[in-house]
Amino acid sequence: MRYMTAGESHGPEEMAIIEGIPAGLTLTADMINQQLQRRQKGYGRGARQQIEHDTVAILGGVRHQQTLGSPITLNVHNRDHNNWADIMDPNIAETPENSTRKVLRPRPGHADLVGGMKYGHANDLRNVLERSSARETVMRVAVGAVAKTLLAEVGIDVHGFVVNIGPVRTPLEQLTDFADLTALRAQSEQFETRTLDAETDQAMRELIDQTKRDRNTVGGTVEVIATGVPAGLGSYVAANTKLDSRIAQAIVSINAFKGVEFGGGFANAEAFGSEVMDEIGWQADRGFFRTSNHLGGFEGGMTTGEPIVVKGVVKPIPTLYRPMESVNIATHETDRASIERSDTTAVPTAAVIAEAMVAITLAQAMLDKFDADQLVRFKAQVDQYRTELKEF
Ligand code: EPS
Structure with missing residues (x-):
């Protein structure tokens, strides 16, 4: 399964084409829209989220609520485009009237400067x-919703939540049982910060409010858990087959993500081997299992059958309402960076995006391993494989 996205933030549409989803999967716009709504919810977002009401149009690959096996084409309209129609017009050449929102003072930490240098956008960094x-x-998230729908057919569930925003941390001790993500989902989705309890939610909101008053931004960490993943996805035989490395790539590919941890992660560097390895058990009704999950569901680049536990580190958003020092690319004079409307934090939203990226990567691994033509065959092969694993 592969996908591609296209579209500019203030252009008319955001688009995606997904190739390789089996035929026979029930898929509707409503199923995708539920995930798009989750992405829009999050404390600390700016005014843009009041303008957008993201809903998807399915333009190809689905008929009568069933996938056809052909490329699935998805569009989401940018409502804010109405306010940018002249500035973003693809058909009218540049005029003084349609180039009034030029960006010439790159924001430190943003793609502005290097993107401009690379593509030669010396006239306007808005092109970056x-x-x-x-x-x-x-x-x-739209593609992730399709991936999650496929994974649900074979008992794989994926959920993301917020571990910390700046110094305010979710008490993770309360999170011990990953067997069923329904409870975790209900717990974290009730809070706009996607933390796990009301007290932390309150403290995170206060931090975000204070950060906004300070005209600053704040980052954090999100965690994604995937359950029901069979052992043996990915492989140890070659670098590019290691599934944990593919998940790491998928997470760091999200805007502002700067780090990834599996299970105990960086803390494992300060522990001894006996504290980090997960001991092996066996029971007739479930086959092999681990008695702990310090390695976050991976050994040798392969899933172990334990839940996948992955954290992603999100840096603060680079657009500061109290801008940092920069240089005007037209005059080369020192100046303050430009201010674009932005968010104080997008960490609660980032949890939904990281969840989508883990789901996409798992769906790809499952479709690499099992039949990708028909859902019924895909499901039968996964069932057969699970039986083989249990009988090993
Ligand atoms: C973003 C800046 C803001 C965010 C945007 C990401 O957009 P605007 O400049 O239009 O206010 O709201 O995120 C979204 C539009 C979204 O749907 O998540 C940025 O510079 O990355």
Whole structure:
């Protein structure tokens, strides 16, 4: 399964084409829209989210609510485009009237400067920021919704939540049983910060409010858990087959993500081997299992059958309302960076996007391993494989 997205933040549409989803999967716009709504919910977002009401149009690959096996084409309209129609017009050459929102003072930490140098956008860095904007993640979540729908057919569930925003941390001790993500989902989705309890939610909101008053931004960490994943996805035999490395790539590909941890992650570097390895058990009704999950569901680049536990580190958004020092690319004079409307934090939204990226990567691994033509055959092969694993 592969996909591609296109579209500029203030252009008319965001688009995605997904190739390789089996025929016979029930898929509707409503199923995707539920995930798009989750992405729009999140404390700390700016005014743009009041303008957008993201809903998907399915333009190809689905008929009578069933996937056909042909490429699935998805579109989400940018409502804000109405306010940018002249500035983003693809058909009218540049005039003084349609180039009034030029960006010439790159924001430190943003793609602005290097993107401009690379593509030669010396006249206007807007040509960079329109695509490097995290608006593109609306399509990652749409594609992720399709992936999650496929994974649900074979008992795989994926959920993301917030571990910390700046110094305010979710008490993770309460999270011990990953067997069923329904409870975790209900717990974290009730809070706009996607933390796990009301007290932390309150503290995170206060931090975000204070950060906004300070005209600053704040980052954090999100965690994604996937359950029901069979052992043996990915492989140890070659570098590019290691599934944990593919998940790491998928997570860091999201705007502003700067780090990834599996299971105990970086803390494992300070522990001894006996504290980090997960001991092996066996029971007739479930086959092999681990008695702990410090390695986050991976050994040798392969899934172990335990839940996948992956964290992603999100840096603060680079657009600061109290801008940092920069240089005007037209005059080469020192100046303050330009201010574009932005968010104080997008960490709660980032949890939904990271969840989508893990789901996409798992769906790809499952479709690499099992039949990708027909859902019935895909499901039968997964069942057969699970039986083989249990009988090993
Ligand atoms: C973004 C800047 C803001 C965010 C945007 C990402 O957009 P605008 O400049 O239009 O206010 O709201 O995120 C979204 C539009 C979205 O749907 O997530 C940026 O510079 O990355």
